[in-house]
Amino acid sequence: xxxxxxxxxxxxxxxxxxxxxxxxxxxxxxxxxxxxxxxxxxxxxxxxxxxxxxxxxxxxxxxxxxxxxxxxxxxxxxxxxxxxxxxxxxxxxxxxxxxxxxxxxxxxxxxxxxxxxxxxxxxxxxxxxxxxxxxxxxxxxxxxxxxxxxxxxxxxxxxxxxxxxxxxxxxxxxxxxxxxxxxxxxxxxxxxxxxxxxxxxxxxxxxxxxxxxxxxxxxxxxxxxxxxxxxxxxxxxxxxxxxxxxxxxxxxxxxxxxxxxxxxxxxxxxxxxxxxxxxxxxxxxxxxxxxxxxxxxxxxxxxxxxxxxxxxxxxxxxxxxxxxxxxxxxxxxxxxxxxxxxxxxxxxxxxxxxxxxxxxxxxxx
Numbered sequence: 001x002x003x004x005x006x007x008x009x010x011x012x013x014x015x016x017x018x019x020x021x022x023x024x025x026x027x028x029x030x031x032x033x034x035x036x037x038x039x040x041x042x043x044x045x046x047x048x049x050x051x052x053x054x055x056x057x058x059x060x061x062x063x064x065x066x067x068x069x070x071x072x073x074x075x076x077x078x079x080x081x082x083x084x085x086x087x088x089x090x091x092x093x094x095x096x097x098x099x100x101x102x103x104x105x106x107x108x109x110x111x112x113x114x115x116x117x118x119x120x121x122x123x124x125x126x127x128x129x130x131x132x133x134x135x136x137x138x139x140x141x142x143x144x145x146x147x148x149x150x151x152x153x154x155x156x157x158x159x160x161x162x163x164x165x166x167x168x169x170x171x172x173x174x175x176x177x178x179x180x181x182x183x184x185x186x187x188x189x190x191x192x193x194x195x196x197x198x199x200x201x202x203x204x205x206x207x208x209x210x211x212x213x214x215x216x217x218x219x220x221x222x223x224x225x226x227x228x229x230x231x232x233x234x235x236x237x238x239x240x241x242x243x244x245x246x247x248x249x250x251x252x253x254x255x256x257x258x259x260x261x262x263x264x265x266x267x268x269x270x271x272x273x274x275x276x277x278x279x280x281x282x283x284x285x286x287x288x289x290x291x292x293x294x295x296x297x298x299x300x301x302x303x304x305x306x307x308x309x310x311x312x313x314x315x316x317x318x319x320x321x322x323x324x325x326x327x328x329x330x331x332x333x334x335x336x337x338x339x340x341x342x343x344x345x346x347x348x349x350x351x352x353x354x355x356x357x358x359x360x361x362x363x364x365x
Contacts, residue, residue: 040347
């Protein structure tokens with residue numbers, strides 16, 4: 001007996017019955033209908049003109065597609081150029097789309113101005129036409145910590161010569177902390193060199209893996225972005241260790257409660273959540289299984305219901321990110337709690353991202 005293919009919803013309402021979430025078909029343009037959001041994060045790829053060329057190829061392949069939202073997230077250097085290209089009137093005339101195309105920034109800072117070399121404020125992004133900003137991406141929460149380098153600086157300070165110098169300096173000062181002095185005396189004592197080397201190696205590996213943006217910094221970025229009229233794509237997700245230790249839900253609860261701290265029920269409508277398991281991202285990794293995606297999205301939606309009520313939980317969009325491809329997007333979008341995808345590598349390939357945007361249309365055509 002042939003199994004019926006699950007129906008693909010490209011516009012829908014969401015209802016909760018018997019403690020389960022469901023998608024219910026809606027017509028394009030229905031007030032309150034949820035429109036899936038397919039967001040491309042180009043990461044550190046594409047110079048400005050190459051980004052425009054990529055966008056043109058995507059739009060050409062997705063002519064008259066109006067029942068999904070499309071997000072393009074170039075590096076900072078490409079934002080202004082792409083903003084000039086994706087003007088709604090031009091896209092409507094040239095490709096039959098427009099109001100469903102959004103410009104994304106990959107990150108922002110939480111201060112409006114000041115001596116923050118290399119940072120970009122939400123106000124700056126809004127002034128050049130950015131619509132939405134990604135906050136708390138796993139690259140910034142964790143992966144980039146491997147390149148920042150302060151972990152090696154910390155480990156180098158755990159040498160006998162450095163600590164001996166610090167001990168002598170503290171002893172010469174009035175009011176030095178007695179506990180700190182005792183700890184330094186113990187670590188620099190003869191016979192404890194192995195202990196120092198062991199701690200240095202441990203901290204180097206730990207900080208190398210864990211260095212990155214804190215939940216507090218991410219929360220400040222969320223608040224700053226919303227205050228300047230930008231919608232926020234708030235990312236969350238666990239690493240392999242947390243998954244193996246069955247701490248996924250504990251970690252996500254902390255990330256989301258802290259990330260959304262101070263966000264009112266009214267303002268929560270301007271937030272999109274993206275679940276991106278770190279272990280499912282990158283070359284050689286595999287996308288999370290459908291059951292894993294289902295259980296996490298249900299957990300997140302129920303957490304939002306606990307924080308903001310059922311109405312907000314039923315309408316807030318929760319995306320999946322992590323090796324999203326043309327061959328798995330339909331299965332992912334068939335999950336009741338999934339409202340789109342945050343796409344990495346496939347979003348800088350015009351054919352792949354176009355097929356993702358057209359999920360469910362190609363097979364039924």
